[in-house]
Amino acid sequence: MGNKQTIFTAQQLDAYQVGYGSHFLLFYRYRDLAPQLVPLDYTNQPDVKLPYELIGSMPELKDNPFRQRIAEVFSEDGEGNMTLDDFLDMFSVLSEMAPRDLKAYYAFKIYDFNNDDFICKSDLEKTLNKLTRNELTEDEVKMVCEKVIDEADLDNDGRLSLEDFQNMINRAPDFLSTFHIRI
Amino acid sequence: MLLFMLLNVCTVGGSYFTQIELNMMTKSSDVVKNDIKNNLNPFNIFKTHKTSPLTLGLYSWNFGGGVQSYFLFLKFLVILNFVSFLLIGGFVLIPSIVFNSLGEPPKLESSGNCTIYEPNPQGLVVFYEYFLHLLSGTGFIEYSYMFYGYYDNTVVEDSSFSYNIPVAYLSTAVFYFAFCEYLLISRMGKATRVAVTTGGSDVSNYSLIVFTGWDFGCLGGKATKLKQRNIYYRLQVDLEEERLKKHAASLTMCKKVTLYSLRVLSFFVALGLVAAACYSIFEATKFSQDNSDKEGILGLIYEYLPSIVITAGNFLVPLLCDQLALLEKYSPSSTVIVALLRAVILRLASLCILLFTLWDQITCKGNQNDDECNECHYNYQEYPCWETRVGQEMYKLTLFDLLVNIALLVLVEFPRRMVVDNTSCKLSQWVGRQEFVVPSNVLGLVYGQTVVWTGALFCPLLPLLNTAKFVILFYCKKITLFYNCRPALRTFRSTSSSFFFLAVLLFGWIIALVVMIYSVAVMHPSQACGPFRSFDNMWQIVPNSTYYLPDVTKEFIFFIGSQAFSVPLSALSCVVMCYVIALASIHGRSVVMLKAQLKLVCLSFFFIYNQMFNSFSCLMQPICYP
Numbered sequence: 001m002g003n004k005q006t007i008f009t010a011q012q013l014d015a016y017q018v019g020y021g022s023h024f025l026l027f028y029r030y031r032d033l034a035p036q037l038v039p040l041d042y043t044n045q046p047d048v049k050l051p052y053e054l055i056g057s058m059p060e061l062k063d064n065p066f067r068q069r070i071a072e073v074f075s076e077d078g079e080g081n082m083t084l085d086d087f088l089d090m091f092s093v094l095s096e097m098a099p100r101d102l103k104a105y106y107a108f109k110i111y112d113f114n115n116d117d118f119i120c121k122s123d124l125e126k127t128l129n130k131l132t133r134n135e136l137t138e139d140e141v142k143m144v145c146e147k148v149i150d151e152a153d154l155d156n157d158g159r160l161s162l163e164d165f166q167n168m169i170n171r172a173p174d175f176l177s178t179f180h181i182r183i
Numbered sequence: 184m185l186l187f188m189l190l191n192v193c194t195v196g197g198s199y200f201t202q203i204e205l206n207m208m209t210k211s212s213d214v215v216k217n218d219i220k221n222n223l224n225p226f227n228i229f230k231t232h233k234t235s236p237l238t239l240g241l242y243s244w245n246f247g248g249g250v251q252s253y254f255l256f257l258k259f260l261v262i263l264n265f266v267s268f269l270l271i272g273g274f275v276l277i278p279s280i281v282f283n284s285l286g287e288p289p290k291l292e293s294s295g296n297c298t299i300y301e302p303n304p305q306g307l308v309v310f311y312e313y314f315l316h317l318l319s320g321t322g323f324i325e326y327s328y329m330f331y332g333y334y335d336n337t338v339v340e341d342s343s344f345s346y347n348i349p350v351a352y353l354s355t356a357v358f359y360f361a362f363c364e365y366l367l368i369s370r371m372g373k374a375t376r377v378a379v380t381t382g383g384s385d386v387s388n389y390s391l392i393v394f395t396g397w398d399f400g401c402l403g404g405k406a407t408k409l410k411q412r413n414i415y416y417r418l419q420v421d422l423e424e425e426r427l428k429k430h431a432a433s434l435t436m437c438k439k440v441t442l443y444s445l446r447v448l449s450f451f452v453a454l455g456l457v458a459a460a461c462y463s464i465f466e467a468t469k470f471s472q473d474n475s476d477k478e479g480i481l482g483l484i485y486e487y488l489p490s491i492v493i494t495a496g497n498f499l500v501p502l503l504c505d506q507l508a509l510l511e512k513y514s515p516s517s518t519v520i521v522a523l524l525r526a527v528i529l530r531l532a533s534l535c536i537l538l539f540t541l542w543d544q545i546t547c548k549g550n551q552n553d554d555e556c557n558e559c560h561y562n563y564q565e566y567p568c569w570e571t572r573v574g575q576e577m578y579k580l581t582l583f584d585l586l587v588n589i590a591l592l593v594l595v596e597f598p599r600r601m602v603v604d605n606t607s608c609k610l611s612q613w614v615g616r617q618e619f620v621v622p623s624n625v626l627g628l629v630y631g632q633t634v635v636w637t638g639a640l641f642c643p644l645l646p647l648l649n650t651a652k653f654v655i656l657f658y659c660k661k662i663t664l665f666y667n668c669r670p671a672l673r674t675f676r677s678t679s680s681s682f683f684f685l686a687v688l689l690f691g692w693i694i695a696l697v698v699m700i701y702s703v704a705v706m707h708p709s710q711a712c713g714p715f716r717s718f719d720n721m722w723q724i725v726p727n728s729t730y731y732l733p734d735v736t737k738e739f740i741f742f743i744g745s746q747a748f749s750v751p752l753s754a755l756s757c758v759v760m761c762y763v764i765a766l767a768s769i770h771g772r773s774v775v776m777l778k779a780q781l782k783l784v785c786l787s788f789f790f791i792y793n794q795m796f797n798s799f800s801c802l803m804q805p806i807c808y809p
Contacts, residue, residue, distance in 0.1 A: 063407040064399065094399065111394065124393070131397060132415040133408075140422055147389040154786055163789050165394070172395040181399050 022095075022183075023088055029183065030087050033058065042084065052080030055087075060181050065130040066110055073109045094181040103179050104169045108162050119160040121145050250664065252681065253621050253628075257657050260632055263366055264650040267359050271643050274355045276328060278346055282337045289335040292711065297559035300567040300711035302326040315479070318582065319486040320575035329578070331641045332571040332712035349714040349724045353703065356640045360696055363636065367692060371685045392417055420515050427514045442512065449507045456503055457529050460496035461536040467492040468540040472565070489576065490583035493533045497630075501526050501623070523622055527687050530630045531694060538637065538698060541576060545569045546706065560707035568712040570641045570702075577638025577645060584631055585652045592659050600667040617667050624660070625684050628653075633691030637698050 031038040033054045039046055052071050061067040071080035074090040082090070092098060093106050109115075113123045124145040128136060136144070152160055152168040160168075169175050283289065292298040302325040316322025326333055337348045396414045401407050434442070471488040484491075504525050508518050545566050547553035555562045566572050596617050603611045635649045704722050708715035715721045729737055742748055 060402065063402065063404050065407070065411075066397070066399075107394070127393060131393065131411060132418065133411045135411075135415050136418065140418070143422060143425070144389055144393070144418055148393055151388075152390040154782065155789060163785075167785060168390050169394065172391050175395045178395055178398045178400070 026088055026091055026183065027084065029058075030084055038084075047083070049077075049081045049083050050087075052082075055080065055082055060183060065133075069110045069113065073106060078115075091181065091183055094179065095183075096176075096180055100169070100176060101166065103176065104166045105162065107169070107175075107179055108165045111165075117162065119165065121149070121159070124148055250619055250621060253624055254657065254660075256625060256684070257628060257653060257660075259366075259370070260628060261650055261653045261657070263363060263632075264635065264646045264653065267363065267639070267646040268644075268650060270359055270362070271355055271639075271646060274351050275334070275348070275643055278351065279328065279334055279337070279348060282339060282346075282348070283335070286337070289333060295710075297563050297567075297710040298716075300332070300709075302332065302568070302571075312478075315483050318579075319483055320578045321486075325571060325575070329642060329644045330571040330574045331643070331714075332568040332709070334643075334714045336714045336716060347724075347728060349718075350728050352643075352714050353721060353724060356699065356703075359639060359646075360636070360692070360699065364689075364692060367685065367689055371682065371689065374682045374685060388421055389418070392421075424514045424516065427512075446511050449511050452507060453504050453525055456500050457525070457532060460500050460529060461532055464489060464492050464496065464533050464536045465540050468537055469544070472541075472544050487579060487583055489537055490580050493537070493580070494583065494587055496533060497526075497530055500529050519622070523626070523683070526623065526626055527629075527690075530626060531633070531687075531691065534630070534633060534637070535694065537576065537580075538573075541573055545572075559710060561709070566709075568709045570709060570713055574638055574641030574645070577634050578642050578648070580634045581631065581638075581645065581648060581652060584627070584634075585655065588627075588656060589659060592663050596663050596667040617663070619660075619664055626687070629684060629688045629691055632688060633695060636692055636695035639695075640699050640702060 027042075030050070031040075034050055037050065038048055052068070052075075055071050056062065056067050061070065064070070068080060070090065071082060072078055074086045074093075075082045076086055093102055108119065111123060111127050112119050113126045114120070119127075125141055128141050128144060149158065149160065152164050154164050154167060155161065291300055302321075303323070308322070313323065316324055320330070324330070328334075334352060335348065337346075339346045392414060396417070398410060401410050468489045471485050474482075474485045476482075477485055501522065504522065508522060511518075511521070513521060542549075545561050547556040547562055550556065551560060555564060561569055599614075600616055603614065603616050631649065631652070635645050638645045702721065704720060706720065708718060708721055710716050715724065718724060718727075729740055732740070
């Protein structure tokens with residue numbers, strides 16, 4: 001499978017916590033998206049960014065309604081263009097080994113469309129529309145958003161903060177299995 | 184640091200109160216298929232499972248679209264039946280086989296008033312008739328270990344060993360019932376415990392659906408669309424309930440009266456439908472019993488007439504009641520509960536009517552002075568060995584149930600799927616693929632198990648037959664789920680369903696217990712066959728046998744049966760019951776209080792954290808507005 005030892009340095013290997021062996025798999029997946037852009041030798045930490053269109057075309061992400069938000073959250077520039085680091089981060093958070101709090105943190109960021117560290121009503125509306133393919137009527141969307149904020153908002157400021165979100169996630173037993181992409 | 188500690192507290196507290204409600208349809212169908220393949224092979228019953236919260240959730244099997252819980256229930260019933268068979272086999276079947284092979288095989292009397300019984304067909308038997316006999320429980324099967332009539336009243340007494348087959352038969356039957364009750368109650372206890380600890384299920388419905396409803400592992404356009412529709416329907420159901428609640432609250436007096444009178448009317452119509460079904464079962468059973476001596480295929484159809492009518496009724500009446508439900512305008516979850524209740528009442532009532540008709544025929548309507556029942560205390564002309572006849576009816580019901588399921592699979596579900604997949608006309612797309620409807624399937628299992636419990640006294644090998652039947656059913660349903668069914672789009676939330684189905688199973692057990700107690704204590708056993716042929720009732724063997732026990736044991740047993748013991752015992756059990764009820768209500772209340780406290784603690788910590796954060800960040804800046 002090629003000369004593995006020259007792809008990453010030891011420190012780089014330590015930094016990537018995806019799990020020994022699977023980051024090679026991820027590296028080759030990353031490279032397969034654009035073989036001409038990504039070099040085989042990463043020891044010099046080349047500055048390579050893959051555009052969002054390539055990331056969004058991966059089979060694991062291509063049908064996910066939240067793929068754009070996922071790419072934006074994990075990319076350095078916030079536009080969805082990902083370096084290898086970002087790519088590995090993304091799949092490590094979405095793997096089964098990531099702790100619950102880490103997943104909840106990133107889930108919060110994904111659902112926070114306007115990046116203001118709060119999930120407000122407009123973020124909820126966008127989430128709902130993505131979840132149901134815009135099939136709910138406006139009244140229904142409003143009703144559901146009100147209900148969600150009623151249920152989850154602990155500090156009563158009309159929007160969900162990270163703590164509210166995490167508190168609510170703790171009550172969902174299947175969050176760990178649904179917030180998981182197998183690669 | 185504070186945030187970290189706080190997160191830990193909330194995580195620990197949150198997971199203690201984690202709702203173990205799993206909606207299996209949120210998982211992509213591939214995951215469910217893999218889970219079923221790996222975990223639910225009935226022969227993997229001895230594999231230990233990892234006790235992750237997910238698995239615990241599975242085994243506490245709250246419903247909500249629980250296809251997996253159906254298969255777990257089926258697995259539980261397979262184990263129950265298999266262990267029961269081991270019991271019966273070890274204490275009744277194997278000793279009988281041993282004694283029959285060592286001594287003489289059971290002989291039938293050929294003279295006497297009530298003691299002539301000729302089960303074997305006379306003369307030449309055409310080959311295909313063996314198959315007909317197998318299906319109807321007559322012929323070579325009737326006088327075999329399958330039914331009550333073959334067992335003898337053998338009493339073996341040696342210097343070092345003694346074995347009394349009638350006592351063994353009776354006590355095995357009693358112990359079998361007690362064992363099933365124990366398993367059932369312990370399972371109900373687990374379900375209740377879960378319901379008490381998790382409290383109400385309606386807390387944070389919407390937020391959980393919105394934030395954790397999406398399965399990120401969902402692959403492919405089709406699965407994604409399905410998932411989206413599923414979430415849409417779940418939200419719709421909850422919104423519909425809200426709307427109905429608001430609508431019901433805003434009705435005028437006049438409209439309320441109309442609605443309630445409509446509901447009362449449809450209740451009576453449903454009752455009428457059930458009564459009509461019961462009457463047709465009564466007539467069919469009488470007709471079948473009267474024409475039980477016909478031969479050939481026609482005879483087979485007459486034999487199966489009660490089963491056919493029962494199955495047809497169980498199919499038609501719920502269909503008609505569904506149409507009634509459109510008038511009643513209950514909320515979606517209430518509609519489901521009402522439909523389930525009606526289906527349950529129909530099934531149990533049809534079984535009761537069948538048993539009543541049989542009793543009616545056997546004991547000449549309970550009138551011992553009737554011409555036909557005068558001599559032998561039961562209708563000897565029609566039923567020389569009435570226990571075998573009752574056993575045969577239960578045997579036929581079980582067999583017919585299995586045959587209908589297999590026939591449905593082969594003749595309805597596979598063709599339906601092939602038609603839907605390969606034709607593109609609008610009608611087939613509208614009809615669509617089969618949905619795996621969990622409640623009616625579970626009710627079918629409950630009904631089958633009740634039939635087996637009722638018939639176990641008269642047909643000792645029925646639990647073994649039922650084990651085989653449920654194993655076949657498991658694989659058939661697995662095949663149909665994977666190849667023919669689409670995942671249910673509409674998943675109705677009903678956390679008490681698991682408890683409800685166990686309660687129905689318990690109710691079926693009670694019916695079977697009543698039948699057993701009546702047969703043992705009141706009915707006169709056949710004088711021509713069976714281990715109790717020389718007694719006035721089956722229970723009499725117990726007092727007779729106790730005469731041979733040593734004095735101390737006799738005294739002890741008489742004391743237990745007397746009032747001096749039973750009255751204090753019942754008083755004590757009332758006290759214990761009250762204590763347990765009080766304890767349960769206290770625990771429930773403390774759960775609610777602790778939840779509220781946790782919320783308060785979290786809030787106050789967040790407040791303190793925010794204050795501290797603000798003050799620290801304030802100190803960092805030259806000018807600060809705390």
